[in-house]
Amino acid sequence: MSRIIIAGAAQLGPIELDTPRKAVVQRMMELMREAHSKGCNVVVYPEMALTTFFPRWWFENQEEVDVFFERSMPNPDVAPLFELAQKLGVGFYLGYCELAEEDGRQRHFNTSILVNDKGKIVGKYRKVHLPGHAEHKPQDPWQHLEKRYFEPGDLGFPVWRTMGGVMGMCLCNDRRWPETYRVMGLQGVEMVLLGYNTPQLDQLGGEPAFIRVFHNNLSMQAGAYQNGTWVVAAAKAGNEGGIDMMGGSCIITPQGEIVAAAHTFDDELVVAKCDLDECRFNKENIFNFAAHRQIHHYKLITERTGAVAPTEDADA
Ligand code: CDT
Numbered sequence: 082m083s084r085i086i087i088a089g090a091a092q093l094g095p096i097e098l099d100t101p102r103k104a105v106v107q108r109m110m111e112l113m114r115e116a117h118s119k120g121c122n123v124v125v126y127p128e129m130a131l132t133t134f135f136p137r138w139w140f141e142n143q144e145e146v147d148v149f150f151e152r153s154m155p156n157p158d159v160a161p162l163f164e165l166a167q168k169l170g171v172g173f174y175l176g177y178c179e180l181a182e183e184d185g186r187q188r189h190f191n192t193s194i195l196v197n198d199k200g201k202i203v204g205k206y207r208k209v210h211l212p213g214h215a216e217h218k219p220q221d222p223w224q225h226l227e228k229r230y231f232e233p234g235d236l237g238f239p240v241w242r243t244m245g246g247v248m249g250m251c252l253c254n255d256r257r258w259p260e261t262y263r264v265m266g267l268q269g270v271e272m273v274l275l276g277y278n279t280p281q282l283d284q285l286g287g288e289p290a291f292i293r294v295f296h297n298n299l300s301m302q303a304g305a306y307q308n309g310t311w312v313v314a315a316a317k318a319g320n321e322g323g324i325d326m327m328g329g330s331c332i333i334t335p336q337g338e339i340v341a342a343a344h345t346f347d348d349e350l351v352v353a354k355c356d357l358d359e360c361r362f363n364k365e366n367i368f369n370f371a372a373h374r375q376i377h378h379y380k381l382i383t384e385r386t387g388a389v390a391p392t393e394d395a396d397a
Contacts, residue, residue: 086246086272088313089116089124092330096133097320102158105131108348110165114250117169117351122198122244124166124338124350125315127330128176128191128208128253128276131159132321136226139217146189146230150180152373154194154202172244174315175210176252176276178231179207189261191231193250197243206250209232210258221284223324227254238264246271246357249310253277256314257300260308260382266308267370271335271357273310275301278317281325285336298339306337309363311355319346335360 091112096105109126116124116195129135130177137147154177166173172195192207211233213225238261249265249272256275265273279297281290288296292327305312311334318328331342332353341353362369 083245086122086244086355086357087120088272088304088311088332088353088355089119089121090226090313090315090330090332090341090343090351091116091124091126092135092318092328092343092345092347092349092351093127093130094319094345094349096317097327098133098135098322100133104133106159106162109162112348112350113162113165113169113171113173116352117171119350119352121171121350121352122175122372123172123272123274123313124176124273125313126176126276127315127317129178129317130176130195130276132178134278134317134324134326136213136230136378137223137322137324139224139226147180150178150189152180152199154179156250163196163200166196166198166391170198172196172198172315174250174276178200180203189231190225190234191252192234193274195241195243195248195250195274203243204239204248204250205236206252207236207241208252208255209234209238210254210261212254218284223280223284223322225284228264240265240268240270249273251275253279255257256304256312257296259304262308266310266368269364270310270358271309272355273304273312275312276315277327279327281327290327293327297327297329298331300335301331301333302339305333305335308365309335309360309368311357313353313355315351316343318343318349335363361375 134147176193179190181188195204210228213227215228249270255261316330317326341351
């Protein structure tokens with residue numbers, strides 16, 4: 082089987098509060114057709130691809146929130162995308178808000194699925210690192226209420242052998258955490274698919290836009306390099322709900338280099354030819370985990386959550 086995967090990062094421009102899902106799905110299908118015409122085997126859509134990034138608003142009632150969630154997948158709104166992808170033989174990653182009935186209660190997750198080139202859902206991931214806050218902050222210019230509207234994912238960071246490679250998924254803020262990539266790296270991941278929604282500025286204006294773009298790239302490039310994996314990242318872009326979204330969708334080699342990147346703040350397909358065998362050099366040399374990791378020194382990573390600095394002064 083070929084070790085070459087042609088990947089497309091399908092960036093989406095703004096989706097407004099009143100944009101119907103059907104209209105978004107039409108845009109996604111257009112990108113899927115373009116991807117197929119460019120030979121793509123897999124297409125990555127952003128986090129929360131079917132709706133606006135609603136956690137920027139405070140909603141008092143749960144019914145107002147639940148309209149952004151999908152109760153089944155595929156559902157009639159999204160089915161045309163699944164059908165087209167299957168017809169074209171293109172796999173895809175889709176980020177959406179999942180409302181699940183589990184353990185006799187309703188559960189809300191920020192979710193992505195991986196659909197193979199035969200149209201089968203082969204994997205599901207639920208966002209682990211939820212950023213933001215749970216309380217209303219009316220003094221802030223906008224909210225980031227993921228901690229209010231979702232519970233943390235409960236599926237860990239699995240990977241799947243599919244479409245000729247080992248694929249993993251994460252969502253937005255997860256991409257900033259080295260643990261995300263390392264847990265997948267330890268399962269031999271060769272391509273990390275991820276979608277994100279990141280404002281160009283933070284709520285309090287503490288970080289200039291260029292620093293935030295730098296952090297975006299830095300995190301993903303480091304994750305790729307340190308684990309010898311491709312990263313395919315698709316963003317929301319442009320002015321959505323009055324907030325400028327960062328965009329910057331890109332594809333990163335297992336050496337950590339950006340090989341293709343978006344140049345607009347609109348719907349745009351970013352394509353790269355990804356040879357999964359390029360993962361081997363890092364995996365077999367500098368980041369040969371079996372040869373070099375010293376796990377007895379890493380215990381704190383799973384035993385301690387927050388940082389605790391020493392109280393004793395070593396200079397005294
Ligand atoms: N959606 C999401 O996770 N967004 C966050 C915004 C944090 S602001 C630095 C992100 O990590 O991009």
